[in-house]
Amino acid sequence: MGTLLGERIKRKEDPRLIQGRGHYVDDVKLDGMLHMAFARSVHAHARLKSVNVSAARAHPGVVAAYTGADLKGKVGLVPCAAGMEGLKVPDHPCLAVDKVCYVGEPMAAVVARDRYVARDAADLIEIDYEPLPAVVDPEKALAAGSPLIHEKLGDNVAFVAKLEGGDWKSVEADKSLKVIKQRMINQRLAPVSMETRGVIASYSPGEDTLTVWSSTQIPHILKTQLSLMSGVDEARCRVIAPEVGGGFGSKLNVYGEEGVACFASKSLGKPVKWIEGRGENLVATIHGRDQINTVEIYAAPDGKVVGLKCWIIADLGAYHQLLTPAIPTLTALMIVGCYNTPNVFVETKGVFTNKMATDAYRGAGRPEATYIIERAMDLVAHELNLDPVDVREKNFPSSKEFPLSLVTGVTYDTANYQKTLKKVLRLAGYPSLRKEQERLRKKGRYLGIGLSTYVEICAMGPSSRMPAGGWEFGSVRVDPTGKVTVLSGTSPHGQGEETSFAQIVADGLGIPYDDVTVYHGDTFQVPIGIGTFGSRTTAVGGTAIYRAVEQLKKKMARIAAHKLGVKPGELEFKDGKVETADGQKSMTFVEVAGEAIFAKQLPPGIEPGLAEQCVFEPANYTFPFGAHVAVTEIDGETGEVRLRNYFAVDDCGRILNPMLVDGQIHGGLAQGIGQALWEEHVYDENGQLVTGTLMDYAVPKAFHFPWFETENTQTRTPVNPLGVKGVGEAGTIGSTPAVVNSVIDALSPFGVRHVDMPLKPEKIWKILKQHPGN
């Protein structure tokens, strides 16, 4: 390969974005476009006695108003793609019919000439509710006699899944083992992409075509689902993901509002736009996390962990969104973390409550797993009076043991956990931090040092394990001028793959980076695709492109060899030329393109044109890993936690562009640290969302963070020829337990062994107050 891979190269995406010239969905305007607004439930649980839209319909400027009854039988249900054995799937209409099950559930829609009028009219919709008792606490939802959210389903349990392996009889019989139990809560979070959701549906009655612009991470999957929901033949449906202002999993979904927009456009024969408000985004875009975990860990006196049990109660909310029930199963899958624990038992209960659905939020099930195991490792250290570093080292498999098949049913590709841990300890100056901690404690100051060594599951994934295919499409085309067009079935929305994909292509073809243009996110342009989520875009989508480049080179080499009178294998691609190693026989890249496309003297058996494509099916997931150290200090007066230092060493396999990797890590850290210290999406006991604006939901700001000290190791994966693993979620997954472990470490002189997140000042202050010695 050439020299472009591994370089810090500025992004192709940026010139348009820094000048305000990109086009997000709300920036798209179409002739005759109408605007839609929703009336949403103010009750968490209620029967709908009537939904009266007549005043709204009569409002000047209103074109149409729809209730759930109007849509019944005409628009498909909101889909759930998770196919699990025994899963209960309640009907999930785009607009509620008869009953509402969470605050913010859409019940009626108004279409009007502008968004102000649509909003005015939506407020004129009269709803007659009969409130029902709300089920907010998932543990109470499990209790006998709990009100039922979906009466037809018989109880509030969506599924129970068990993952079990090993020899528990002998573990339980071994009385030398220390059994450490802890209940911990992984609180509900809001993804809060800075751009909310938005959709424009444009149905053309003459052509019977449906074009949808959606702020989505999965245009192709959305196209299939909207075709099914709207009844427009899929071959005549097109989904365009324009510029997308962040997703973090919340746009890896198909939402009812999208179905309603398609229905409205189809009914009215005009484009219909809906742009979500922030209040709607917080109440009615999927939430993340929300698990109650009880972990029981069996450890030998030397710190060796021999068994792990965990009971997971996953609060799914009222309905399934696209992947709702699948997310907590990822927690079970990754629960052993970096430690090859031979005996595992996990029971996961998915529970319905009167809240918005949970689904994929950055990390999606793996942050919960990492939190459980990394908190548990610290508890083992605490109980056995060992250093958390030693406990981890004691339990790491050696790098020679990979690929490593675990009792959880996954095979870790490759890793060197010792190396990242050593590196981060050196970066942090661990021994001197411990000394400083001791010194400060004597002065009544509480410094905490927290560690997290994580592994995650990425590059999703083998199709056999994915609900809707896990392959990815890539193509590379050369035009007569020698410019190269790349298409990807992924749908990046900030990660920067227009840049890294162009690096792969320019590097492979030996042409200038500026000659490569990458397109994605339009199902008419890119024939097939899966999308961007699960840290898969470069590892799976990039590999498809890499393979297409290899195919293209083979063809170009044959054409050039024919012309030059050499063997294809003698030719190299570099500096815009296809030439022999000695440079004696040479054609420019553009000349070869011309030969291929104008097709005057092609060698026998070679088709004209230069357009190659590949669908890459990964044989396994990849398993990035890393080690983080968080240093916190507690303010003894206020209980406030100050994150003083943060050190991260991450291994995402081979790095194609270190600048992009740093950016992904930083953003991930901010979200993971946000969960540990500040973020919490709160419902009260009536199911009202308390944190329904950005004044209440604590999205971290710039001054909340210290300078992140980040480094990498690069352990290439054998799963794809690029050797890349994925980095989109690592920072989030690794950082939450590091921060919590750090705060618990700071509080350990008070005998504190666990505090639930977020570690807000009032919680810490109360703990300090209980200890008059402070």
Place this chain on the structure above:
Amino acid sequence: MKTRVHLNGAWREDDVEPRLLLVHYLREVAGLTGTHIGCETSICGACTVLLNGEAVKSCTLFAVQADGAEITTIEGLATDGKLHPLQQGFWEEHGLQCGFCTPGMILASYQLLRRNPHPTQDEIRKGLEGNLCRCTGYQHIVKAVEWAAQKIGDPS
């Protein structure tokens, strides 16, 4: 109501509804969609523009309140096709990912550097407290502002 503004270097006059927010005026009436809407509560700063040289959140003002004012949006920041040092800095230092907060972040940084041409990293972080970014973790934004501060101080 008739509203006249000097927008990115040119006067324009429009008849607008009194309740029309400035951000909607810029986006829907003037067609400048680089100014984004990220919340409804003046928290996120995605809608930040310069009004008579001061950074304001355009979701918090009515268009009619801007009558007679000079407004600069992100589209008006580059001059003669040359990027402003802040735009360049955000590009050089990877100060953006999805780009949605970026116009507001750049214009808030513009005011920050005018008030304090050589800010420390802490001052940059405090100075941008009115602007949220969910992608970058802010570190590269801090570097972008530092890059621009240096460039403005030493244009060579």
